[in-house]
Amino acid sequence: MDDLLLDGSAEARRLTALSRMEVLDTPEEPAFNEISSTMARSLRAPVAQVSLVDTSRQWAKSHFGPGPREVPRKESFCADVVRRGQIVELADVRADARFVNSPWRTTDPPLLHYAGAPIMTPDGAVGTVCIYGLKPRQLTMAERAVLSGFASLARRLLDGRRDNKEKHRQLQFPLSVLDASPAGILVLDERGIILLTNAAFDRIFGYSPGELINEPLERLLPDALRETHVSLRAQFVAAPETRRMGAGRELLGRKKDGTFIPIEVGLNPMYATEGLRIVASVIDISDRVAAAEAERQAQRALRRYADELSAKNVELDQFAYLTSHDLQAPLRTISNASRMLLEDYLDRLDQPAIRALELQSAAAERMGHLTTQVFEHSRLGRDPACTLVDVRTTVTDVLEDLTATIEASGARIEVGAMPKVNARPVELRMVFQNLIGNAIKFRRPDVPPVVRVTAHPEAPDKRRWRFAVVDNGIGIRAEHFDRIFELFQRLHAKGAFGGLGVGLAHCKKIVATHNGRIWVESTPGKGSTFHFTIGDVSS
Numbered sequence: 001m002d003d004l005l006l007d008g009s010a011e012a013r014r015l016t017a018l019s020r021m022e023v024l025d026t027p028e029e030p031a032f033n034e035i036s037s038t039m040a041r042s043l044r045a046p047v048a049q050v051s052l053v054d055t056s057r058q059w060a061k062s063h064f065g066p067g068p069r070e071v072p073r074k075e076s077f078c079a080d081v082v083r084r085g086q087i088v089e090l091a092d093v094r095a096d097a098r099f100v101n102s103p104w105r106t107t108d109p110p111l112l113h114y115a116g117a118p119i120m121t122p123d124g125a126v127g128t129v130c131i132y133g134l135k136p137r138q139l140t141m142a143e144r145a146v147l148s149g150f151a152s153l154a155r156r157l158l159d160g161r162r163d164n165k166e167k168h169r170q171l172q173f174p175l176s177v178l179d180a181s182p183a184g185i186l187v188l189d190e191r192g193i194i195l196l197t198n199a200a201f202d203r204i205f206g207y208s209p210g211e212l213i214n215e216p217l218e219r220l221l222p223d224a225l226r227e228t229h230v231s232l233r234a235q236f237v238a239a240p241e242t243r244r245m246g247a248g249r250e251l252l253g254r255k256k257d258g259t260f261i262p263i264e265v266g267l268n269p270m271y272a273t274e275g276l277r278i279v280a281s282v283i284d285i286s287d288r289v290a291a292a293e294a295e296r297q298a299q300r301a302l303r304r305y306a307d308e309l310s311a312k313n314v315e316l317d318q319f320a321y322l323t324s325h326d327l328q329a330p331l332r333t334i335s336n337a338s339r340m341l342l343e344d345y346l347d348r349l350d351q352p353a354i355r356a357l358e359l360q361s362a363a364a365e366r367m368g369h370l371t372t373q374v375f376e377h378s379r380l381g382r383d384p385a386c387t388l389v390d391v392r393t394t395v396t397d398v399l400e401d402l403t404a405t406i407e408a409s410g411a412r413i414e415v416g417a418m419p420k421v422n423a424r425p426v427e428l429r430m431v432f433q434n435l436i437g438n439a440i441k442f443r444r445p446d447v448p449p450v451v452r453v454t455a456h457p458e459a460p461d462k463r464r465w466r467f468a469v470v471d472n473g474i475g476i477r478a479e480h481f482d483r484i485f486e487l488f489q490r491l492h493a494k495g496a497f498g499g500l501g502v503g504l505a506h507c508k509k510i511v512a513t514h515n516g517r518i519w520v521e522s523t524p525g526k527g528s529t530f531h532f533t534i535g536d537v538s539s
Ligand code: ADP
Pocket: 434, 438, 439, 440, 442, 471, 473, 474, 475, 476, 484, 485, 489, 490, 491, 492, 498, 499, 500, 501, 502, 503, 504, 505, 528
């Protein structure tokens, strides 16, 4: 009926408002039912409705009492209210010719009284709250006010409902963000039924999107874990808290193809209106596990290599020990023979022969020294017995041995606080002897040596110490820093400074067998600092 319709644009606005509310043909909602029943009671009406009017019909969002829930728009009293946008009361509907065929009038028993208030939005009325009565009647002013009150209540409910929908829509946003997450995300209900998975989760487990929805979580677990997991989940539901699983131990997930993957899982409880939800984030740690395994293998290979190397070193030492020992006797024979010739046959030898024999004797003697050094070197570290050594005493003894050199060179030696360390005493003494000896020996002409000996704990528990011997001597160029620790390596011509070039090689081996290392820092023309560490050899 034309007189129940609004003009085109007003109607269009009104319908847009209605459709935005997403309220048409939706399931019953208790709050609206309550409005209808309360309205019926408070206004003493047998029938009450919250009704919405769309293009062709009046439709009850909630309904109390007998009577139709839906009527054509042209037979609808409410359509009149919507068109007018104000309360409409038909004291006796029979008096209104427009509604002769209205189902309200023809229902049994017929409903003869109608009063409806519009549910107003800024875009016009979307529906009404209304009451129907069996007898003609006129509402008091107060009753009309009550009816209006219910209309605004219904309006607020519809608005609230839309806000909730909006919130829900906003929730969709994080859901799509979840898909961008590189971590697998899973939402479960408290029975362990999967409600949601993100793309990464599906990928990790080899499922297609949505395939896991409504499946029990147990599907993703190895058989052995299923039962335990059911009880673990029950525990989680009983005392929900954020927690991490799989860190530090291997937790396995079962993929669709039946293979297993190592995973790490974080659990979070989330309280939804429908009950507890468990949100799990899952990371595939295959790479991490593979890297750890590779690291373990590398460590094993390294250990094997170190063992082989130390076995080779022992072999080499043994070889050096035997050859240097066995060389001593023939060397002695050569040396004795040349000396004997020089002593007993001197008058029968000409000058070149004497010179040759002298050279031979000197060379044999020198070679004797060298083999002795090789012999000594090979024996270093052989005796494993370590004792607690008071380093101060060791250094004092060394300085005593060097008294003549110290006095001759005018050296000043400063010794800092020294610890007690676990070491092989004779070897440790050899280290200080070589380093302090060198510090005095390799002095600059006309600069009296100043040598400082210091010790610092390396580890807080003082089980590892770093010693230093600092001098103000000639210094060493950086390119020689490594070379000088090799056997028989010297940087100067024989005449300039005496020595065989074994002292530092001895030091290096001694320090290594004390779980330490030795190195030098130096500036040519200014001085050198030799550092070495001693670890706890007993451990
Ligand atoms: P040696 O002292 O018998 O020559 P070392 O093994 O003790 O043998 O030293 C090797 C070389 O390192 C020395 O020949 C010397 O050139 C260099 N060197 C060692 N200590 C010092 C130092 N304190 N200052 C300068 N050069 C040094």
